[in-house]
Amino acid sequence: MTCRAILQYPDPRLRRRAQTVVHFDAALQGLVDDLFETLYASRGIGLAAPQIDVPLQVVAIDISASASAPQVFINPLILARSRIGTVEESCLSLPGVSGLVKRPTQLRVRAQDRNGVAFERDLDGLLAVCLGHEIDHLAGRLFIDALSFFQRLRLRRRLAHTGVARAQVFSAGAAPASAGSGTIAGRG
Numbered sequence: 001m002t003c004r005a006i007l008q009y010p011d012p013r014l015r016r017r018a019q020t021v022v023h024f025d026a027a028l029q030g031l032v033d034d035l036f037e038t039l040y041a042s043r044g045i046g047l048a049a050p051q052i053d054v055p056l057q058v059v060a061i062d063i064s065a066s067a068s069a070p071q072v073f074i075n076p077l078i079l080a081r082s083r084i085g086t087v088e089e090s091c092l093s094l095p096g097v098s099g100l101v102k103r104p105t106q107l108r109v110r111a112q113d114r115n116g117v118a119f120e121r122d123l124d125g126l127l128a129v130c131l132g133h134e135i136d137h138l139a140g141r142l143f144i145d146a147l148s149f150f151q152r153l154r155l156r157r158r159l160a161h162t163g164v165a166r167a168q169v170f171s172a173g174a175a176p177a178s179a180g181s182g183t184i185a186g187r188g
C-alpha cells in the first residue's frame with residue numbers, strides 16, 4: 001500500500017469526469033488499498049480516485065471513529081435521493097475550507113464492490129452525505145460549486161490569503177442556499 005498525494009484545488013485534474021471501472025484486476029485492488037491508506041493518513045472520511053489522480057469511478061469511505069469500517073463503492077449510481085438537508089462540508093482537496101451545502105441525507109445506491117460484485121444499499125445520514133460528495137468528485141464537481149453567493153464571497157477572501165486563484169471560486173453558478181433542516185458535518 002502506498003500513501004498517494006491528494007490533488008489540491010484548483011488543479012484542473014479534479015474537474016475530469018471519471019471513467020467506469022471495467023477490470024477488477026490486481027491494479028484495481030492496489031488502487032483501493034492506496035485510497036484507504038491515503039484516506040486514513042489524511043484523517044478524512046471519504047476519498048475518490050480522481051483526488052489521487054486516477055480518473056476511475058472508485059470511492060473509499062470510512063465514517064467510523066476508529067478507521068475500522070472501510071466501504072468501497074465502484075461505479076456508484078444513485079437510484080433515489082430524499083430528505084434534503086443543509087450540510088457543512090469540507091474536502092481533502094480544499095484543506096481549511098468548509099461551507100454549507102444542500103444534499104440528500106438519504107440515498108439508494110447501486111455500486112460494485114472491489115471484486116466486481118454488484119449491490120444495492122440504502123444509506124442515510126453522514127454516509128449518504130459523504131457518498132454524495134464523493135460521487136460529485138467522480139463527475140468533476142466540488143462542494144464549493146454549490147455554495148451560495150455570499151459563502152463564495154467569504155471563501156474567495158479566505159483563499160486570497162492562501163494564494164489560491166480567486167476567480168476559480170466564482171467559475172460555477174449556484175443559487176443562493178436557504179436554511180434547511182439538520183446539519184451534518186462531512187469531510188471528504
Ligand SMILES: [Zn+2]
Pocket residue numbers: 090091092093133137187188
Ligand atoms: Zn472532497
